[in-house]
Amino acid sequence: MSTARENFRSSVCRDSREFEQLAGDWGDLQRRCETATPFQTHAWLFSWWTAYGVPGRLRVVLVHRQGRLVAAAALHRVRGLVPVLTPLGGAITDFSDVLLDDGCPGAAEALARALAGLARSAVIDFREVRPEAAVGCLPALWDGPSRILPDSMCLELPAVPMADLVARMPSSRAQRTRAKLRKLDAAGVEHREVEAAEVPAAVERLLALHQRQWEGRGVTPEHLTGRFAAHLQRAVAPMVADGDARVTEFSIGGQVVAADLTLVSPRLAGGYLYGAEPALRERKIDVATLLLRHSAQQSSVNGQSTLSMLRGTEPYKNHWCPQRVGNRRLLLARRRLLPALAVLTAQIRGRIWARDTVHSWSRRTQQRTVGAPVRAGSGPH
Incomplete structure (x- = not known):
């Protein structure tokens, strides 16, 4: 499928092997899209498709100008009551987006036209869109109905050294955090950054620690699956090589105790997954403080502006006085699919209402039980 207007040429890649071969051009475009997150790297997307994709449903929209890739959207078709086209990455991906060449005027309009050509029989559904995401410009360019709905809440900190993060806290909380930092120093915790060639073995160790850490406490089931492990091992090695990921191992006395x-x-560094020996809790070593101190130091040195805790508002994250930043959900449809868009929108709003009702009930229950206000994010998510 191809069209042409104003020197732009659009096409749709439906073949896994062809998608794999796009790595070089995709990476070049990603570097020219300032708002891209690591979840838009070719390594992450192609690995996810390899692990989770359904053959025959791949739809990668590509826009070229004078032979150069200037816009891209990695989608797949999902069947259901309302057929949708949704980004690769699924539930294990915190941010979805498209790629747009910042130096190419007209690339967004060309991508919108290409997506409209693909959306004749399905609603386009972009989940987990950051406020500054490139895809956020599409509703204004879309010739048809669109909807913007709330999605997950994320917590973010400025990417500054640990001392500056502690200085942002109330004095009593800052005092307790400094005591935790002194305990880390006294324990002799050392760290090392894992090289790309070592990533598969390091990911295996990380996942083993993650399983032990959460044993008996409700670990995310997907994190224990072979396909998730294979995805991380396949995706993270090239991401480390390209500077899109860091794997860090922490040790005491030569033994790896956290990863x-x-x-x-x-722009952004996001803590995606960690694992730690349960014995650290018995030694009163605070793993969250350990990891955040290292990430804050690395991010402030490397020039990131945002230290993201990614999705979720768990109470331990609120300890650091983060900013709440809401992701959005963008729905785009052709006019002929307005009834399908209405059905999908109603389903989503119903789930949002149910989620918020459960959160509110949980907070009220804890207040009655404990007799004290509950911090934001303490309910289920």
């Missing part, structure tokens, strides 16, 4: 995977872009 962390952080995803990195020029």
Whole structure:
């Protein structure tokens, strides 16, 4: 499928092998899209498709100008009551977006036209869109109905050294955090950054620590699956090589006791997954403080402006006085699909209402039980 207007040529890649071969051009475009997050790297998207994709449903929209890739949207078709086209990445991806060449006027309009050509029989559904995401410009360019709905809440900190993060806290909380930092120093915790060639083995160790850490406490089931492990091992190695990810191992006395995977872009560093020996709790070593101190130091040195805790408002995150930043959900449809868009919008709003009702009930229950106000994010998510 191809069209042409104003020197732009659009096409749709439906073949896995062809998508794999786009790595070089995709990476070049990603570097020219300032708002891209690590979840838009070719390594992450192609690995996710390899692990989770359904053959025959790949739809990668590509826009070229004078032979150069200037816009891209990696989608797949999902069947259901309302057929949708949604980004690759699924539930294990915190931010979805498209790629637009910042130096190419007209690339967004060309992508909107290409997406409209693909959306004749399905609603386009972009989940987990950051406020500054490139895809945010599409509703204004879209010739048809669109909807913008709330999605997950994320917590963010400025990417500054740990001392500056502690200085932002109330004095009593800052005092307790400094005591935790002194305990980390006294324990002799050392760290090392894992090289790309070591990533598969390091990811295996990280996932083993993650499983032990959450044993008996409700670990996310997907994190224990072979396909998730294979996805991380396949995706993270090239991401580390390209500077889009860091894998850090922490040790005491030569034994690895914790490991962390952080995803990195020029603007943002996000702590994606970690694992730690349960015995650290018995030694009163605060793992969250350990990981955040290292990530804050690395991010402030490397020039990121945002230290993201990614999706979720768990109470331990609120300890650091973060800013709440809401993701959005963008729905785009052709006029002929307005009834399908209405059905999908009603389904989403119903789920949002149910989620918020459960959160409110949980907070009220805790207040009655404990007799004290509950911090934001303490309910289920």
